[in-house]
Amino acid sequence: MSAALATYGLGRRFGSKWAVQDCTLSIPEGRVCGLVGANGAGKTTLLRMLAGLSTPTTGDLEVCGRRPCDDVAFLSDVGFLAQEIPLHKRWNAEDHLRFGAAMNPRWDDDVARERLTALQIPLQQPIRTLSGGQRAQVALALCLGKRPRVLLLDEPVAALDPLARREFLSSLATAVADGDLTVVLSSHLVTDLERICDYLVVVAASRTMLAADIDDVLASHRLLTSARRDASVIERDHVVLQRETTQRQTDLWVRLNGPVHDPAWQVNELSLEDIVLAYLGSQHPLEQKQQLGTVAS
């Protein structure tokens, strides 16, 4: 399967500070990729580079087989929804739809309109009178109306209440089920991502910690616990992301490279949230040779 998005040693510096460093990853076509990381980890900068809104300082990237900054035609392939949901507050949804139709060569008015009608969002009321959830849905409908091949969403549900969040993700999941769309969405709510995403990228302190299929992530990460014990054998065979040692007990959060042979270690499954947390506190950025999901699937 070909990659919809790929980056090679991508980096972006603001002054003396690197927002994104040495980021190499590839996201297959048709996937829904969750991008997680603490605030300031570089999620927004990465998304903006993928959208062609920010020029890389180092490295290269390809979106739908094109370099975002090279080519105006690229814009029609990509939908980008910024975190602050930039709509015109005095315009109504109808105005936005007309604007979308005028600005986008592949505009599909039916797609956008059907969504808003199904959600009973008033088309004639100014945006400022709509709820946060309704605004997010209008913005999503506009993004989908342009029929992008790649949709980039920056914290789309962060400001929404749980019900609006569920409705937004449901709209998004349905759009992906219609086919021919790759999505990258950033969030720090792992529970939201777990349902809707099938691919995960974890960034921490401008570095890419993990980029893999979620099924592979769940299958290859375990918590090893034992009565206090030396961990050097485990460290030789596997990647220890985090450890906690008390007087009596040793806990290791581990990315496995195979089975654990020492029966003294009790092997426990980890939830996706636990795995993400282990990476956010870890010192082990992604190394190419350890990259998951490169195994033929």
Next chain:
Amino acid sequence: MMMFRLAAKSNVPPYAQLAEQVRQALMTGVLREGDRLPTVKEVVGSLAINANTVLKAYRELEHEGLVEGRQGIGTFVLRRPDGPPPGTHVLLARSLATWIAKARKAGLRDADIESMVRSTLTSSTSEEATA
């Protein structure tokens, strides 16, 4: 039409939860031969989950020979999984409810009942195994 649910905190992967719910619906008679399963898009929309999760669950059921995907029409039930006939579950559930009422009346808490069920399950399987 059957409705799917997903447990938020569960060690069972979502696709396995969906597949098991179809099997249960077949066992209890909620779904019958020839019934159409919800389309991928319907499930995706109602649960806000990834389409591949649903596809994976349906593929597993297809592999077990319980359902069949028909191009462009949908996924249809072929047969029930092997097991007791549909009425059995209802009858057993009724007598269990009577038993639970009796246990509560005798002063058992729900936690006591659960641990009794668990220990009886394990002890009776080991008896069968040694028998």
